[in-house]
Amino acid sequence: xxTVSSPREVATAAADRLYxxxxxxxxxxxxxxxxxxxxxxxxxxxxxxxxxxxxxVLHSRHEQWSAGLERAAATATxxxxxxxxxxxxLLECFVSDDYRGCGFVNAxxxxxxxxxxxxEAARAQKVGFQGYVGKLVAAAGxxxxxxxxxxxxxxxxxxxxxxxxxxxxxxSARAAAEAxxxxxxxx
Amino acid sequence: xxTVSSPREVATAAADRLYxxxxxxxxxxxxxxxxxxxxxxxxxxxxxxxxxxxxxVLHSRHEQWSAGLERAAATATxxxxxxxxxxxxLLECFVSDDYRGCGFVNAxxxxxxxxxxxxEAARAQKVGFQGYVGKLVAAAGxxxxxxxxxxxxxxxxxxxxxxxxxxxxxxSARAAAEAxxxxxxxx
DNA sequence: TAGCCTAGAGAACGAACGTTCTCAATGCAA
DNA sequence: TTGCATTGAGAACGTTCGTTCTCTAGGCTA
Numbered sequence: 001x002x003t004v005s006s007p008r009e010v011a012t013a014a015a016d017r018l019y020x021x022x023x024x025x026x027x028x029x030x031x032x033x034x035x036x037x038x039x040x041x042x043x044x045x046x047x048x049x050x051x052x053x054x055x056x057v058l059h060s061r062h063e064q065w066s067a068g069l070e071r072a073a074a075t076a077t078x079x080x081x082x083x084x085x086x087x088x089x090l091l092e093c094f095v096s097d098d099y100r101g102c103g104f105v106n107a108x109x110x111x112x113x114x115x116x117x118x119x120e121a122a123r124a125q126k127v128g129f130q131g132y133v134g135k136l137v138a139a140a141g142x143x144x145x146x147x148x149x150x151x152x153x154x155x156x157x158x159x160x161x162x163x164x165x166x167x168x169x170x171x172s173a174r175a176a177a178e179a180x181x182x183x184x185x186x187x
Numbered sequence: 188x189x190t191v192s193s194p195r196e197v198a199t200a201a202a203d204r205l206y207x208x209x210x211x212x213x214x215x216x217x218x219x220x221x222x223x224x225x226x227x228x229x230x231x232x233x234x235x236x237x238x239x240x241x242x243x244v245l246h247s248r249h250e251q252w253s254a255g256l257e258r259a260a261a262t263a264t265x266x267x268x269x270x271x272x273x274x275x276x277l278l279e280c281f282v283s284d285d286y287r288g289c290g291f292v293n294a295x296x297x298x299x300x301x302x303x304x305x306x307e308a309a310r311a312q313k314v315g316f317q318g319y320v321g322k323l324v325a326a327a328g329x330x331x332x333x334x335x336x337x338x339x340x341x342x343x344x345x346x347x348x349x350x351x352x353x354x355x356x357x358x359s360a361r362a363a364a365e366a367x368x369x370x371x372x373x374x
Numbered sequence: 375t376a377g378c379c380t381a382g383a384g385a386a387c388g389a390a391c392g393t394t395c396t397c398a399a400t401g402c403a404a
Numbered sequence: 405t406t407g408c409a410t411t412g413a414g415a416a417c418g419t420t421c422g423t424t425c426t427c428t429a430g431g432c433t434a
Binding site: 021105159176 | 209287291294295297310314336340343352360366367369370
């Protein structure tokens with residue numbers, strides 16, 4: 001682990017913060033320069049264009065999301081709890097008062113139709129999450145059809161928590177997931 | 188019912204089409220002028236600003252969403268089917284090959300942090316939908332805690348269908364809703 | 375026909391953006 | 405010290421956008 005971040009990491013982290021909180025097109029390169037302390041010349045030496053910065057942000061966000069999920073899963077002791085840890089991690093995210101929903105959904109809505117690489121990055125993150133949930137569901141011995149349902153609960157919770165401004169959706173999602181797991185076991 | 192649309196309706200409908208398919212900031216006033224055939228002067232006589240057009244679009248989209256839900260519910264014969272008609276309506280939406288997710292979620296992600304009125308319009312639509320689902324759930328004699336869960340399924344299905352490009356999410360959401368309704372009945 | 379009001383088409387304006395360029399300051403090799 | 409390559413700060417450029425303004429054509433009244 002490197003405690004000193006490279007300029008590229010500094011720029012990516014700052015861009016992530018700015019883009020996520022205000023929207024991508026609302027943040028100019030000049031603002032990113034001011035936030036990072038890097039010169040424009042340096043920024044354009046690190047990245048060929050703003051689009052490349054956006055893609056780097058989405059890439060790092062994908063990694064943080066996966067790491068957060070696995071960190072939450074690591075605290076669980078049973079396969080069933082590992083499935084439910086997804087919603088514990090969501091709750092963690094939601095309680096932040098500047099939570100603004102899934103960054104991939106936001107980027108897709110803003111740029112997905114204009115910048116194909118953004119749409120593809122969002123798709124990749126969703127497919128990755130679906131695969132992760134599928135693995136947890138299989139490990140818990142639950143039927144495979146349950147996985148896409150649990151995914152929908154998590155996706156819906158993110159937009160609902162963001163727009164309504166409350167973390168309640170995480171609890172509803174968790175309770176629904178429990179009910180679905182129990183129902184599948186009973187059947 | 189008026190078969191001849193007012194210029195305001197023409198502008199709102201065209202803006203809705205353009206904004207939804209490409210993103211709001213990606214569509215200039217000049218493109219809206221070209222699409223509608225109205226002059227810029229006329230557009231600015233109808234609306235004081237682009238922001239006002241965006242809000243009019245969201246308002247009309249809210250009405251279309253509610254009308255679509257009620258139209259789907261009208262074909263159902265039992266209270267339970269009326270609940271599930273939500274996901275039939277979603278499937279209707281998803282099969283359109285230019286489906287791009289919930290317009291309110293997209294607008295919120297793009298402009299919610301910059302334009303408070305957009306965030307409020309999105310919140311109002313979500314709250315309205317939650318109330319609608321709550322009424323259907325109550326009419327079906329199901330426990331009230333089910334409503335927010337069914338909402339999450341619908342919200343998640345919209346983003347998933349948009350980003351992954353398939354309408355499958357509607358079927359998963361419907362199946363999950365059925366399982367939750369059945370589980371609640373059994374309890 | 376004469377005068378006036380409306381409205382359409384698009385030029386114009388000021389601001390903001392992404393990107394590039396200038397230029398001076400710096401560090402380093404010999 | 406001299407010369408050169410690198411770099412930082414920010415001015416500059418070309419484009420695009422939202423919005424306003426100009427100018428002209430056309431229709432209505434008398």
